[in-house]
Amino acid sequence: MRKIIHIYHTNDLHSHLENWPRIVRFLQERRRLHEQAGEHVFVFDLGDHADRSHPMTEGSLGKRNVDLLNEVGCDAATIGNNEGITLPKEGLDHLYDHASFPIVLANLFHPNGERPKWALPSIVLTLAHDVKIGLTGATAFFSSAYEQLGWKLTPPVEELQKQSAKLKEQADILVILSHLGIYDDERIGREIPDADVVLGAHTHHLLHEGKEVNGTLLAAAGKFGYYVGHVTIEWDTEQKQVVHKQARVYKTSEDLEAPLNEQQQIQEYLDEGKQALNQPVVRLGESLTSEWFAPSPLPTLLCEGLREWCGADCAMLNAGVVLEGLQAGTVTKYDIHRVLPHPINPCLVELQGDELKEVLKQTLDDRLTHLAIKGLGFRGKVMGQFVYDRIDLDMESYSVKIDGQEIDPDKVYKLATLDMFAYGQFFPEIYRAPKKTHFMPEFLRDVMEWKLLHLRSHLS
Structure with a gap:
């Protein structure tokens, strides 16, 4: 006699809730039929369901995403890096307080070596005929980021090996719930x-x-709820x-039927977030505009605030990170979130003068400015032109001044910038820099809010 077991899986939704109503309808109907x-x-979720x-998601610090999974x-679910390192420690520690499903996560610990109460290294599901399914899971090994937030992360594949030996x-x-990426999944198979x-x-592979x-079936459903x-x-x-x-996948836009109130549900998700973030921050006497390819006041203000926040000698950021301007009048947390929705942290990088000069030279490349x-x-959409604070560039004469002084090629400078430049290889000098400080869990919007409040107090 053969028993059929169906496993449906979602991953890397990243709060693309415009696809969620169809997914809910589909999964509920499939469960009923089976x-x-x-x-x-x-039904299992593999992490990064929540994206601030x-x-x-921002207004509930991810708890509403857990409600949607309920x-x-x-x-069962495991966590992704968006749950793990874009929330403060207390936020993650209470994210699943009302989850009606277990979190299977083998490689996350408190610094003292204890596992979080909400994280189980493995579970066993018992079916009819005493068939038992063992589940274990792990999340991507961003160990330094987790440590900075007050967690301890251990190498995932090694933890999965330990749990698998017990489950055997x-x-x-x-079955392994992996938020590790395709290459580690292949390693697990081997x-x-x-x-x-x-x-x-994690790597959004489909x-x-x-x-x-090696006899192990790997399955993956892309990203954003597209499948x-x-x-x-x-x-x-x-x-x-x-x-x-x-294994197979269903394309959400083609294979899944839309519920009658699909657009209403999508709008309600957005309205709920707007209401949660409808908290006044500051009142502006005049609008602060934002342009991606020309100088404008809001990116300039953010760049100044970034330098001050990080205690740096100078700062740079790309104007494309500021999606819109702020209108005169009351500015709310929702307005700041709309302008800066990114889960991007401030970063302080130490560079020698000759390295910093080379980075700044690269920022003037038009190909980078228009890069998607x-x-x-x-x-956002494109990089945009670069904005600087306490940096003066005259590349025709190849002159660079930091805080009014000609750059010293041998001096070490502290540059405030975005953590995406530390992770990505846009600027090899930043990517390779031995000393980088990431400010976590604060995002750019926290810097902007702080700067606006500081500006108000200064003007008053």
Whole structure:
């Protein structure tokens, strides 16, 4: 006799809630149909469901995303780096207070080595005929960021190996919830032969029909809710083994039917976030405009605030990071979030004068100015021209001054900038810099709010 087990999986939604109503309808309907047929069905989320670029996520610090997973009938989840390192420690520690599903996470600890109460290294799900599914999971190894927030992160594949060895003695089928990326998923297939299925995330890879590595089925459903993944496992109750497994994906825009009130739901998510963030911050006597390809006051103000926040000698940022201007009148937290929705942290980089000069020279390249950016926390469209504070450039004469003084090639300068330049390879000198300080969990919008409040107090 064969038993059919259905696993539906979502990952890297990043609060693209415009796709969520269809996903909810689809998963609830599929669960009903499978259960009517006497088949087992599970729904797992693989992390980065929450992204603070959406006002509802920002306004609830991700807790409303957990409500949405409750609504869809999620059976288990692991966390992504958006849950892990864009929330303050207390925020993550209470994110799942009202979750109706377990969080399976093997590689996160408090500094004293204790696991968070809400994180289970593994679980075992018992089905009919005493078939047992073992689940373990892990998140991407951004160890320094987690440590700065007050967590301890351990190497994920090694933790999964430990948990898999235990589950081998307890379960018939081993499924791994991975927010590690395709390359680590392939490594799991090579190094954890007992794993039957790896459900993948983090690198936003899409495997239309899965991929087999050393007998392990890898499955992944892309990003932003554009797809929903579906793995089918056939278990032979007499042979007591998996006899077949396959993976596929459903395209949300084509394969999933929209509920009648889809647009209303999407708008309600946005309105809820606006209401939560409708908190006055400051009153502006005049508008502060923002231009991506010309000098404008709001990016200039943010750049000045960035230098002051970081205690730096100078600062630079790209104007494209400021999506819009601020109108005269009352400015709310929602307004600042709308202007700066990115989960980008301030970063202080120490560079020698000759290195800093080379970086600044690169910022004048028109190709960089018009570059469309994806990833690295950036939620805008293009880089935009660069904005500077206490930096004077005259590249015709190849002159660079820092705070009015000609740059000293041997002196070490403290440059305040965006952490995406520390992670990405836009500027090799910054990427390779041995000394970088990331300010966490504050985002650019926290700097902007601080600067606006400081400006008000200064004017008064």
